[in-house]
Amino acid sequence: MASENRQLQIFFLPAMGQGHMIPMVDLARLFASRGVKATIVTTPVNATLISKSIQRTNVNILTFKFPSAEAGLPEGCENVETTPPHLLANLILASLKLRKPVDQIIRDHHPDCLVADYFYSWATEVAGTYNIPRIVFNATNFFTLCVSASIRKYQPFKNISSRSEPCLIPDLPDVMHMTMEQLPNWKADGESDMAKLSQAAKVSASKSYGDIINSFYELEPAYVDHYRNVLGKKAWHVGPLCLATRDMEEKVHRGKQAAIGEHEYLKWLDSKKTSSVIYVCFGSVAKFNDAQLREIGLALEASGYPFIWVVRRSPKKSEEQEEWLPGGFEERTEGRGLIIRGWAPQVSILEHQAIGAFMNHSGWNSVLESITAGVPMVTWPMVADNFVIEKLVTEILKIGVSVGVKRLDGIKGDSIKSEAIEKALNKIMAGEEAEEMRKRGKTLAELSKRAVEEGSSYVQLDAFIEEIALYRQR
Known part of the structure; x- marks a missing residue:
């Protein structure tokens, strides 16, 4: 029997995309800071991506070979960002083939707990083989989990006449309407590979020991209580996880290598007035x-506001006009606009006092990073749970406005004209309503910091560690 005084060891198994890896790495950092032996289990390519962000921490990495050939993928395609779009389905289905190598690593190293991303449908069973608890990491919030549970239980769309018809999502603390166009569209017959994988993940999650959620109680108290007390789920809120990264150098290296130097963007921001700059970034997947x-x-040009615009494009060659830019755009906006082609140090940018608004895809990481910085948002949903999160931002928290997207349209995004974009930008930047949103945002930012420093999330993390320590004594 293991010694009761042995250091608690927890394995962290992130999904293969930056939107899931970054908060999981933050989670591992958080546990390591509290004396837990935290180990990230991943593939060699993904280990390279995260190694720099944890080099000044006590977080460990264990790697296993990714089954590229078995999954029908070229060597090196081990995450969403390095995989061609037409092979993404192969990558997702490859998650089923990770069971054997992860099982071997658990057998060899004897962790006390496995924190695995929601999408690993085999993780609960593997953890059970070694009598350790599997904790589900859901890269979302309590509100989204409650909405999803209501839709699964009540099937509010079964009698609609049109996919664009709004339906009440029942049994929630707030009145909430959505359309089918705003939700992921798995095949109705449930026979597609993705539908089967999704269903298997739900079943596995329902049998797990509990959930760790990247949120804090003060942000969505009614939905934390609903998830636990009405839906009967065991869950710990330990976020915002982005606050686990404290100093500037760590923030710059969080995620990928930034496409811009720290001094360059900070010097540019320092030259702008407080809350005057619009930051535009649509995450690691949107194209x-x-x-x-x-x-x-x-829209950015017409708005008249200074802006930082992150675009996933290679730097242009000298004297070359890029087709995606309006003719003469960079010349006309010189000094007022900064384009970052590639990965941006988002947390560091958002925390600067010059940032006045953030236009994003309503991904939970971006939204929570904006909340911790006290920055209101323009929302532009694209995939997965983005529309649900938009509802939280615009209708529940009232710290954002929608750009006007009506339906999920994959990684391309629903087509929106410049006039609608400009209208949303003006609404978030100026006027009485904008000022109220900014005040609410600043209040939530303060509450988020208290939550992790001494409040609700700090207490929840303590409670989780204590419970896992007691579990291993059984």
Whole structure:
């Protein structure tokens, strides 16, 4: 029997995408800071991506070979960002093939707990083999989990006449309407590979020991209580996890290597007035076509506000005009606009006092990073639970406005004209309503910091560690 005084060891198994890896790495950092032996279990390519962000921590990494050939993928395609779009389904289904190597690592190293991303449908069973608890890491919030549970239970869309018809989502603390166009569209017959994988993940999660959620009680108290007391789920809120990264160097290296130097963007921001700059970034997955990027550019130019615009494009060659930019755009906005082509140090940018608003895809990481910085948002949902999160931002928290997207349209995003974008930007930046949103945002930012420093999330983390320590004594 293991010694009761042995250091508690927890394994962290992130999904294969930056939106899931980054908060899982933050989670491992958080546990390591509290004396837990925290080990991230991942593939060699993904280990390289995260190694720099944890080099000044006590977090460990264990790697296993990714089954590229078995999954029908070229070598090196081990996450969403390095995999061609037409092979993404192969990557997702490859998660089923990770069971054997992860099982071997658990057998060899004897952790006390496995924190595995929601999508690993085999994780609960593997953990049970070694009598350790499997904890589900859901890269979302309590509100989304409650909405999803209501939709599964009540099936509010079964009698609608149109996919664009709003339906009441029942049994929630707030009145909430959504359309089918705003939700992921797995095949109705449930026979697609993705539908089967999704169903298996739900079943596995329902049998797990509990959930760790990247949120804090003060942000969504009614939904924390609903999830635990009405739905009967065991869950710990330990966020915002982005606050686990404290000093500037760590923030810059969080995620990928930044495409811009720290001094360059900070010097640029320092030259701008407080709350005057619009920050535009749509995460690691979204890929707008050239026409939509031009509409965004026209809106930013017409708004008259300074802006930082993050675009996933290679730097242009000298004297080359990029087709996605309106003609003469960079010349006309010189000094007022900063374009970052590639990965941006988002947390560091958002925390600067010059940032006045953040236009994003309503991904939970971006939304929570904006909340901790006290920055209101323009929301542009694209995939997965983005529309649900938009509802939280715009209708529950009232710290954002919608750009006007009506339906999920994959990683391309629903087409929006420059006039609608400009209208949303003006609404979030100026006027009485904008000021009220900014005040609410600043209040939530203060509450988020208290939660992790001494409040609700700090207490929850203590409670979780104590419970896992007691579990291993059984």
